[in-house]
Amino acid sequence: MSLLVVGTVAFDAIETPFGKTDKIIGGAATYISLAASYFTKDILLTSVVGGDFPKESLEMLRNHGVNLDGLQIKENEKSFFWSGRYHNDMNTRDTLATELNVIAGFDPIVPESAREPDFLMLGNLMPSLQHKVMAQLRKRPKLIVLDTMNFWMDTALEELQKTISQVDVLTINDAEARQLSGEYSLVKAAQKILEMGPKVLIIKKGEHGALLFNREQVFYAPALPLEDVFDPTGAGDSFAGGFIGYLAQTKDISFDNMKRAIIFGSAMASFTVEKFGVERLVGLAQDEVDERVQEFIDLVQFDISLV
């Protein structure tokens, strides 16, 4: 097993200034798996859905090479549902509804065959469940990446800190980095957070790109300036999926390779926001991915020779 992914598989209903959707499929693990599938086909997803989750969406995931042996289907229950409305700036949103449904009683079970993954992606979820997945593994993965959010800092900080202390890479946004560290300066915030356990911190800044920190180095990845951000839902998860997918493909966890992985992750996120939900992330051609990455290269390339 190359990549084990844990997180929600869910329904979303989204309103943006450009329109609104009925229930469409979403969830952190869905975006992560789809984005990662462009880099490795050896992915196993651990999650839970209700009997209402469309069989054709599961088939779509399988067609992307995602193994669903770790996906529990509770036929008589309903899938996790989130509904939100984005403001005009597309950076802020109101949650209109959160129905936990099957997630409330979720007890993740990693199939026996997947308990020695090389890479583990812990998508946004209750920290105790993320921790439970780690505890089921027979040996430590080469790399564990954890994504989380402010909600868990507000409601389960101690459990979150315990989980964070055991991972290699933490991905959070700038406001969350400030909240978790109590530092306004992102440089200071990063150093404090790296003292909590992770060797690497990725701070996601949405349209302003992302920062990659270890204790000695920092890398700034831009975001592609887009004509329209149609729906930001899943951008962070797609970023994480592209990031860990590229690392799993190349089997190189050096800082230099993480720089490349962040560019691939940013490219996947830039697709996601172009349409509602996972629509743009399904069935991309390799050419499209390469062209998008080339746009990132062109965007930041400059040539200065200091004498």
Added chain:
Amino acid sequence: MSLLVVGTVAFDAIETPFGKTDKIIGGAATYISLAASYFTKDILLTSVVGGDFPKESLEMLRNHGVNLDGLQIKENEKSFFWSGRYHNDMNTRDTLATELNVIAGFDPIVPESAREPDFLMLGNLMPSLQHKVMAQLRKRPKLIVLDTMNFWMDTALEELQKTISQVDVLTINDAEARQLSGEYSLVKAAQKILEMGPKVLIIKKGEHGALLFNREQVFYAPALPLEDVFDPTGAGDSFAGGFIGYLAQTKDISFDNMKRAIIFGSAMASFTVEKFGVERLVGLAQDEVDERVQEFIDLVQFDISLV
């Protein structure tokens, strides 16, 4: 004459979360000239001060190679004064006082010897005065860069649009680009603004870097993540000064050279914010500038080979 600089030379009193100053020297043209002085010593400044402006500060500017023949000194008047207080995020501020003093009656006169500059930097000032300076030149400079702010969009939009239509490069921040264009997407905003006349638009995003647009290309320059932003006053002016100073030094106004110029401008801005006022921008060693530029190179460098 290589570079003609127009803008305010003034007093500021600044409060930040880190401390406060009495009246210290500031003004757009002061920061621009100092930043540019690290790249070219053929600079003439056109502005006005009162008799209260310290002679040693004028001497400091001269020591940086800035020709003050275009600086009017109104012995019986007071210099322009601005006072402001920055919020904790250092991105927003309240203006506590604005005393126009000598600026109210300022009639810029470019000395005869400086009426054929290769480069013209129109620092933030009433658009009518920026226009007046252009009208005094005997021939069109190789490049005219204009910096302005939302205040003139609110109070003198028509005059500003007329002035903008005659320049080559416009520098504004992201909120101003949105205001001027009526577009939220910066990509769309840039295309609309480029239709107003300038060939190149620079959108300054503070701690999030800067975007360089022409009609076909876009470049994203990062900002250096800093431990502390001590005082943001003059960062945009220092950026503009480094930008045009580098262009004046290299005499190359291609898009590729503008990318380099933005990195040098960003480096100068990163010094300015490290201390109050111009303190950090005075008497830098060439080594310090080069090291800072190298930090920018290291910050964004990655190496992806697409097959």
